[in-house]
Amino acid sequence: MTYTVWIVLTAVLVGLSCSLIGVFLILRKMAMMADAISHTVLLGIVVAFLITKEISGPHMLIGAIIAGLVTALLVQWLHQFDIEQHASIGIVFTTLFAIGVILIATSVGNAHLDVQHALMGEITFIPWDTITLPFVGKVPVATAMLSLVLVIVIVSIIAFYKEWKITSFDPALAASLGIPVVFMHYLFMSLVSITTVASFDAVGAIMVVAMLITPAASAYLWTDKLSIMLLLSALFGVTSAIVGYYVAAWLDTSISASMAFATGIFFLISFLGSPKHGLISKYNRIAS
Amino acid sequence: MTETVLKVNNLSASYRKNTVLHDVNFQINQGTLTGIVGPNGAGKSTLIKTLLQLHPTLTGTVDFFGLPFKAAQQVIGYVPQRGSVDWDFPTNALDVVLMGLYGRIGWLKLPNRSHKQMAMEKLEKMGMAAYADRQISQLSGGQQQRVFLARALVQDADFYFMDEPLAGVDAATERAIMAILKELKEQGKTVMVVHHDLQTVADYYDHVLFLNKTVVAHGDTTSIFTKENIARTYGGNMRWTLKEEESHVVHSQ
Numbered sequence: 001m002t003y004t005v006w007i008v009l010t011a012v013l014v015g016l017s018c019s020l021i022g023v024f025l026i027l028r029k030m031a032m033m034a035d036a037i038s039h040t041v042l043l044g045i046v047v048a049f050l051i052t053k054e055i056s057g058p059h060m061l062i063g064a065i066i067a068g069l070v071t072a073l074l075v076q077w078l079h080q081f082d083i084e085q086h087a088s089i090g091i092v093f094t095t096l097f098a099i100g101v102i103l104i105a106t107s108v109g110n111a112h113l114d115v116q117h118a119l120m121g122e123i124t125f126i127p128w129d130t131i132t133l134p135f136v137g138k139v140p141v142a143t144a145m146l147s148l149v150l151v152i153v154i155v156s157i158i159a160f161y162k163e164w165k166i167t168s169f170d171p172a173l174a175a176s177l178g179i180p181v182v183f184m185h186y187l188f189m190s191l192v193s194i195t196t197v198a199s200f201d202a203v204g205a206i207m208v209v210a211m212l213i214t215p216a217a218s219a220y221l222w223t224d225k226l227s228i229m230l231l232l233s234a235l236f237g238v239t240s241a242i243v244g245y246y247v248a249a250w251l252d253t254s255i256s257a258s259m260a261f262a263t264g265i266f267f268l269i270s271f272l273g274s275p276k277h278g279l280i281s282k283y284n285r286i287a288s
Numbered sequence: 289m290t291e292t293v294l295k296v297n298n299l300s301a302s303y304r305k306n307t308v309l310h311d312v313n314f315q316i317n318q319g320t321l322t323g324i325v326g327p328n329g330a331g332k333s334t335l336i337k338t339l340l341q342l343h344p345t346l347t348g349t350v351d352f353f354g355l356p357f358k359a360a361q362q363v364i365g366y367v368p369q370r371g372s373v374d375w376d377f378p379t380n381a382l383d384v385v386l387m388g389l390y391g392r393i394g395w396l397k398l399p400n401r402s403h404k405q406m407a408m409e410k411l412e413k414m415g416m417a418a419y420a421d422r423q424i425s426q427l428s429g430g431q432q433q434r435v436f437l438a439r440a441l442v443q444d445a446d447f448y449f450m451d452e453p454l455a456g457v458d459a460a461t462e463r464a465i466m467a468i469l470k471e472l473k474e475q476g477k478t479v480m481v482v483h484h485d486l487q488t489v490a491d492y493y494d495h496v497l498f499l500n501k502t503v504v505a506h507g508d509t510t511s512i513f514t515k516e517n518i519a520r521t522y523g524g525n526m527r528w529t530l531k532e533e534e535s536h537v538v539h540s541q
Binding site: 027029080082159160161162163165166168169170172173174175176177178179220223224225226228229 | 304337340341342361362364365366368372373374377378379380383384387388390391393395396398399423425439443
């Protein structure tokens with residue numbers, strides 16, 4: 001396959017897994033947590049690298065899950081001491097991210113890890129770093145990892161669909177029915193972490209937030225049904241990825257930035273034009 | 289002989305460093321309808337949440353049907369405050385009622401046709417069948433509360449806790465909810481309700497529990513719902529409510 005196909009495929013996988021997870025980030029009102037975890041997984045990756053001296057595959061996923069859970073736990077812990085939720089998120093993630101940056105600069109040295117790359121990602125380099133998988137053949141590492149994460153995300157969403165729904169809508173009732181609300185919370189944080197780390201190589205820590213939040217926020221404006229919201233969010237995520245790639249190729253600019261920008265355009269269109277919650281229809285309703 | 293279905297011993301709970309409940313002791317008999325009343329910040333919601341282990345217990349024990357909470361969980365129903373959830377959530381009325389069955393449906397399964405049938409029956413009972421497909425943000429406050437009640441009914445619990453089910457609802461909904469509560473009581477179920485309107489306590493509940501950080505008084509409404517107990521619970525600033533209460537009594541006679 002050509003490089004272009006691999007890059008577009010990778011971008012689409014990022015768009016899909018991020019936009020699906022994003023729906024529950026929005027419904028659980030945890031958008032800020034995505035921002036936090038997208039930064040702290042850097043520390044997880046660096047520590048995983050320092051321990052195993054490898055920078056691919058399962059090590060990174062496990063490092064990311066641990067970093068994500070540590071972030072969620074620390075935020076919860078600080079919050080107990082009367083520190084406002086968003087303030088504790090801000091404190092925890094910047095501190096953990098800073099440790100990650102310092103470790104990269106001092107201990108990791110010339111390995112394939114640098115801050116610029118971590119923040120912005122570089123999807124154009126993805127086709128060069130390949131592994132050989134049974135049955136499939138030579139595949140870029142990032143693409144393989146994203147496929148694995150997408151499968152995990154979809155299976156988790158389908159398998160625990162009603163549990164996600166009830167713990168997002170009414171956690172108190174869920175707990176009184178015996179549904180493990182706390183376990184679901186940390187499971188969700190783990191899913192956010194692996195999605196983020198898998199998308200890291202492609203779009204970096206900052207743009208991944210756009211892919212997580214914006215397609216889901218746009219979908220929220222179009223529908224009153226959770227299943228449709230998931231499908232729409234996925235559609236917006238994938239379309240943004242593809243449009244972003246071709247815009248970047250046309251203007252010769254950063255692919256991840258174009259993808260993030262495309263999600264913003266989708267949001268703007270939804271915000272103005274959605275028949276249910278859009279600005280124009282609201283204005284028309286008031287006028288009529 | 290009436291059976292004791294809830295025993296609370298020496299219960300206390302706190303928010304951060306402030307103790308909101310201390311030395312709470314009471315027993316509830318089967319088939320009673322109890323109104324929990326007390327001033328703002330008296331710990332009414334916290335009491336319910338602590339009993340249901342949604343809020344950590346500092347000291348004390350709670351027995352349901354002679355069992356610890358976890359063992360009795362399946363037969364206990366809870367109706368949270370209407371304001372505690374996001375009504376913009378993308379779901380409809382029928383779906384919210386179905387959530388009452390999620391504990392029973394079990395892992396890896398989705399609600400089937402018979403579950404939907406049960407949920408639909410309860411919506412009908414609350415006069416909400418026509419709104420089953422309605423997005424929940426498009427329901428009025430009273431309709432939302434009816435959906436919550438339908439969700440509690442579908443659980444088919446033996447003991448219900450309801451947190452201010454009459455707050456901000458229209459008169460018709462208030463009557464409908466009270467009719468349902470009486471019906472539950474007649475079926476031998478036990479109900480505890482956080483209530484904020486002192487004027488209706490005597491009409492609505494056969495038992496009353498005065499709460500202000502601890503149990504001030506508890507028992508039969510006829511003997512316990514007195515001016516003295518109201519004054520002891522609410523302190524000196526309740527004169528106007530007492531006056532209204534008296535005028536209400538005069539009106540209705």
